[in-house]
Amino acid sequence: MPLNLTTATVAVGDQAPVLTHTLSRTDLVRYAGASGDYNPMHHDEPKAVAARQPSVFGHGMLSMGIVGTALTHYVGVGALQTFSVRFARQTWPGEELSTEITVTAIDGNVATLEVKLRNGDGEEKVVGQATALLGAA
Amino acid sequence: MDDATLKGFIGTEITRQTVVVERSAVAFFADAVLDTDPIYRDATVAAAAGFDGLPVPPTFPFVMGNWGAFAELQPEGAPGPGLGIVLGALMAGGGLILHGEQAFTYHAPVVTGQVLNAVGVIKDIYVKESKGSTMTFVVAETTWSDATTGEAVCTTTFNIIHRI
Numbered sequence: 001m002p003l004n005l006t007t008a009t010v011a012v013g014d015q016a017p018v019l020t021h022t023l024s025r026t027d028l029v030r031y032a033g034a035s036g037d038y039n040p041m042h043h044d045e046p047k048a049v050a051a052r053q054p055s056v057f058g059h060g061m062l063s064m065g066i067v068g069t070a071l072t073h074y075v076g077v078g079a080l081q082t083f084s085v086r087f088a089r090q091t092w093p094g095e096e097l098s099t100e101i102t103v104t105a106i107d108g109n110v111a112t113l114e115v116k117l118r119n120g121d122g123e124e125k126v127v128g129q130a131t132a133l134l135g136a137a
Numbered sequence: 138m139d140d141a142t143l144k145g146f147i148g149t150e151i152t153r154q155t156v157v158v159e160r161s162a163v164a165f166f167a168d169a170v171l172d173t174d175p176i177y178r179d180a181t182v183a184a185a186a187g188f189d190g191l192p193v194p195p196t197f198p199f200v201m202g203n204w205g206a207f208a209e210l211q212p213e214g215a216p217g218p219g220l221g222i223v224l225g226a227l228m229a230g231g232g233l234i235l236h237g238e239q240a241f242t243y244h245a246p247v248v249t250g251q252v253l254n255a256v257g258v259i260k261d262i263y264v265k266e267s268k269g270s271t272m273t274f275v276v277a278e279t280t281w282s283d284a285t286t287g288e289a290v291c292t293t294t295f296n297i298i299h300r301i
Contacts, residue, residue, distance in 0.1 A: 001246065002186050021171055034162075034169035036203030060236045061199055065170030068195040077176050077192050084240030084294075 001078030008137035010111055016074035016101035021066065023058055025093050031062040058091035063117050063126045070099035071115060075132035081110065085128030096120040101130075109134045138226055143262050143273070151277060152217040152257035155284060157205035160249040163193050170194055183248075190248030198241060198281060198291045202255060210252070223259065223275055224299065232301030237274065240294040245283075247291055252284040260294070273299040 021027075028042050037059055040047040048056045064085050072080065091097060097117055105112040111132050117125040167177040172194055175182045183191040193201070224234060247253070257279040265272045274296060281291045 001188070019171070027169075027171075031169040034166045035200040037200070061196060061239065062170065064239055065194065065196045069170050069172040072172070072195055073174070077174065077186065078188070078246050080195050080241075080243050082240070082242050083195050084238065086238045087236055 002076035003079050003133055003135035004074065004076035005079070005111060005132070006135040006137055007106070007109055010103055010106065010134060012103055012106060014103040016070055016099070016113075018098050018100065019066065019070035019073075020096060020098045022096045023091055023093055025056060027062070028056055028058055028093070031059050031065070035059065035061060037061070055093060058093075060087040060126070063087070063091055063097070064128075066097065067099050067101070067115050067117050067126060067128070070101055071113070071130055071132075074101060075111070075113075075130075079132045079134075081131045081133060083115075083128070083130040085115065085126040088124045088127055091117075091119070091125050097125065106134070109136070138230075140264070142226075143223075143264070146223045146259050146275075147262055149222060149259045150217055150256065151219050151222060151259060152202070152255055152279060153212055153214075154202055154206050154217075154255040154257075155210040155212060156201055156253050156255060157207065157210070158190070158193065158201060158247060158249050158251045158253065159205045160191055162201070162204040163191060163197060163249055166197050166200065167194050170196065188246055188248050190250040193247045193249070195241060195243070196239075198247060198293050199239065199295075201247075201253070212254075217257065220259075220275065220277055220295075220297070223262065224297070227273055227299040227301075230301060232299050235298045235300060236295075237298040238294075238296035240296075242292040242294075243290075244292070245288055245290045247281070251290075253281045253290065254284050255279050255281050270300050275299070
């Protein structure tokens with residue numbers, strides 16, 4: 001399994017490359033299909049508006065999935081040991097979302113990372129933590 | 138619903154399911170989470186990285202029960218009442234359901250072609266009062282294990298909030 005980071009190359013404070021994406025309604029439809037989550041709040045604008053939402057909004061798990069993509073690109077596919085988030089705010093079509101992933105601790109061959117997804121105004125959409133295996137130095 | 142009735146749901150088995158991890162579902166899911174890595178699409182790339190099949194994106198275990206849960210694979214009896222057993226009771230009085238938190242613990246790689254058994258249990262239920270609302274938190278944990286070896290591969294923890 002690819003372990004992209006090693007105990008020799010990683011340090012507390014290191015940051016993963018940022019993944020930035022402007023959310024579209026097509027993204028929501030694609031995630032609905034790929035996940036099997038057909039909650040109309042994520043694709044049916046009239047129903048979302050009737051539920052007093054300004055528009056359709058993103059699946060929380062799409063936000064977590066985008067963070068997961070940036071995270072695995074950084075630590076390596078199969079390196080993750082844990083990954084958890086709290087869903088802080090809804091995401092809206094047109095928002096520019098950016099990942100923010102920072103190494104906060106290293107214990108032996110395991111790194112702890114703080115993970116976030118923010119919009120262009122800096123609003124936190126998801127906030128969480130992950131741990132990942134490091135390769136030998 | 139009174140507290141004792143609510144707490145009575147703790148420990149309830151809500152799902153029991155057998156699922157095949159399917160290749161096309163994994164590639165489609167990788168598209169949806171904006172991941173273009175060929176490791177999720179090209180068997181040669183996945184094999185070169187040391188996987189027995191194609192690996193899955195880290196949040197795929199949350200949805201894999203929606204794919205590959207073919208009827209003939211399912212264990213005897215019903216697949217379980219699902220979270221509806223407690224959410225239905227809570228929603229009977231109105232309110233809103235929110236996904237509060239989600240966690241994954243990875244024990245071994247999940248790969249395409251693998252057959253997995255899932256067992257889901259309600260782990261905890263607790264209530265908080267906040268800004269005039271009653272928030273009921275329901276924590277469900279699903280353990281996924283390899284159907285052949287019995288080895289646990291992944292644990293998913295789903296925390297949903299009923300707000301009224």
